[in-house]
Amino acid sequence: MKAKVYVTLKPGVLDPQGKAIRNSVGLxxxxxxxxxxxxxxxxxxxxxxxxxxxxxxxxxxxxxEVLANPVIEDYRVEIE
Amino acid sequence: MKAKVYVTLKPGVLDPQGKAIRNSVGLxxxxxxxxxxxxxxxxxxxxxxxxxxxxxxxxxxxxxEVLANPVIEDYRVEIE
Known part of the structure; x- marks a missing residue:
């Protein structure tokens, strides 16, 4: 059985890594x-x-408890 | 419009970070x-x-070209 876990920053949280990628692909x-x-x-x-x-x-x-930091991150779990 | 890109290591490629997580949750x-x-x-x-x-x-x-390294990683793109 396989579980897929997606962890994303909460909407209000700054994402400098994402910003860097956006700027780079723009250039x-x-x-x-x-x-x-x-x-x-x-x-x-x-x-x-x-x-x-x-x-x-x-x-x-x-x-x-382990993969996400619930203070700043959201997570989604899918079971296959 | 939103694209979601999932990047995973190819099946044969070692994943020390994943192994560390598995050992930790085991403990x-x-x-x-x-x-x-x-x-x-x-x-x-x-x-x-x-x-x-x-x-x-x-x-x-x-x-x-940017997000994945096709030598060692697979990727999947979804458009929403």
Whole structure:
């Protein structure tokens, strides 16, 4: 079983890395790029023995406690 | 218009950061975590004036040339 966790900065939080990418691609000649924001992405392989409910619970807890900083980041968990 | 770009290491490529996360959560008492792999995630805001076709083209090119290293990374682009 696989969980995908997406971690993004909350809307109000400055993202200097994203800004740097936007400026760079602007200088490289890409047109029409209004904004870039960078986040993190995790693929977690879970033992099949966990079962769907436990797997989601584990992935959600891991996202909240380990992978994201809930003060400045949002996260989203998908189970496949 | 928004493009989402997911960048992941190719399957054969070692991911020490992912391994470190897996070991840490193991020590923290999380059970059933077989593997963790870390990737990157980008949200790109594109000018509406680009239109769907041009927007996808721009995002794909940016993923290939700037955001991912095609030697060791795969990428996926979604347009919303």
């Amino acid at each position: 490289m000649g890409y047109g029409g790029i209004a904004d870039v924001r960078q986040g993190k992405y995790f693929e977690i392989a879970l033992d099949e023995s966990l079962g769907g409910e436990r797997a989601r619970e584990t992935a959600e807890r891991m996202a909240r | 923290m008492g999380y059970g059933g975590i077989a593997d963790v792999r870390q990737g990157k995630y980008f949200e790109i805001a594109l000018d509406e004036s680009l239109g769907g076709e041009r927007a996808r083209e721009t995002a794909e090119r940016m993923a290939r």
